Amino acid sequence: MIHNETLQRRLTLVGLGLIAISAILLVRLVSFQFRMDPQIRQTFASQAENRYNQTVEVMPNRGQIYDRNGHLLAANSFEYRVGISPNQVVDRQEVAAQLAPLVGMSEDQLYRRLLPDSNGVYPSYVLLASVVSFETGQAIADLDIDGIIIEPLPTRIYPQGDLTAQIVGFFAGSESARNRRGYYGVEGFYESLLAGQSKRVTRSTIPIVEERGTSTLTVRDGISLVLTIDRDLQYLAQDVLDRAVQTHGATGGTILVMNPRNGEILAMANNPTYRPEDFSPENLQLARNQAVADSYEPGSVFKVVTMAMALELGTHDLSWTYYDPGCFEEAGVTICNWDRRSHDNPTFAQVFIESLNTGTATIFKQMAERGGGLDVVYNMLREFGMGSTTGVDLEGESAGILIEPGNPAWNEAQFLNNSYGQGISVTTLQMLTAMNAIANDGLIMQPHIVKARIDGDQIIETQPSASHRPISEETAHIARDIMVQIVQDPASLDDYSFKDYQVAGKTGTAQIPTPYGYDPTGSIASFIGFLPADDPVVSVLVKLDRPVGYWGSQTAAPVFQELVERLAVLMEIPPDNERYNLVAQGGSPFSREY
16 A cells, blocks of 8 residues: 555656656747747748748730631640659659650659658659640649649640731740740730739648738739731732742742721731741741831832822922933943833823833932932931831831931932832832822821730720821822823733722832842832722732742732732722712712721
């Protein structure tokens, strides 16, 4: 009995001693934490944060791109970046067997990535594949493996393929979602609007812990764009161009269709083009949009600018004539007509109807002499947009080349050659925009490719805006009437005719400059014009590079005719006689929006 009581007292003392020791240790531990150096505490906290949390950037949905009728031109899809947290994996052998064929590793190689380091610590994150396809990513997600981390990487699909590839551009970049962006065309120009605004979040590697935001930013999806492009007109322009390149043995070409009244680009076709899903260097060399990126010497189509300039400056009128020698020497060069023949004493209009180089060079020289000097002429050239970009909303636009007095490369011979489109370089868009001044009563509208922006439920329409007025309405109408005479000239040998519509136009055949002078065998053949001539709703430029037929009248002009005849049907432009009857009866001749 006494023995049991003694044992009980000893156990009580031992228990109290253990409690006391535990209390002392607990107090010491708590006091140690409270007295811990703040830098040491921050270091431990950072280590814990880095080990069990991962900061990622949540990317917004990129804005989509549509044509003017709602047809999808660029849509969103995903690729995936695949990683895993080995500290959450239970059966490593099974996981390696399941994932290896999907991420392009051997089973043994993947298994080794799931093992702890030399200190026996499992990493919180291991990258398994920087990029896998959408289908592969979905297959990995379906496995429902603990610890798997699938990061979506935005990418684009282009339902219209190469039809609108150079207009839309492409979306690409590095293996990081953050570094992907749009290039060329609309994708490049409107990158910031299309991209939206991302959000950084901290994501725990412990499954039961929810992610938390580390920023007050919210994910803002990108703004979608509706283009002025009409997919059907684009298909027509591309089809006509591709067949023309093949028929005439050309190395390439461009067809540009615009509405001169509001500056909208309705179609912009190039040959060659590229495949937007192919990122090989050879294919991407063709990604630039030649209509805005490549400059060329325009040749005789530029004479419509010379004509309008002379009329606007008042140095020439319809009564003006000159003696045409066929060829003459000036400023150290020989300037000749296309046929090298004299045309006696042509009038101002006949200079352009018969496309006489001697006449335009004479007019240019007299503009400087009578109008107030070279600066006056070059000011007018700049008014028509020469030597500067149009400001169109497409990435990669070129300014062309206008060499002015004061530049070491300038000389008087070049000045005279400029009058008929030689020694000056333009883009296709620059040239058509300049001519649109004649089509639009002297006013140049700002060319643009985006018709509207869609921001959630809000639709913001692009309001057409005037760029500037290089010529008066009166000058524009006189120039327009001369362009109509050019097309209707009964003595013309040009291979085209327009029966149902009055068309204003001009052919062009430009020599191609090389480092050793002009190429005697190749040309840039073109035709520029608009219809209906007295109330234009569409303007067109057709350009063929190095056609076998050489002359614009024999190659580009028939292509222009085929195109506008089919355009008139698609755009529901009534023939002139029907249009006049509708107007006489008080009706609207144009039943649709252009």
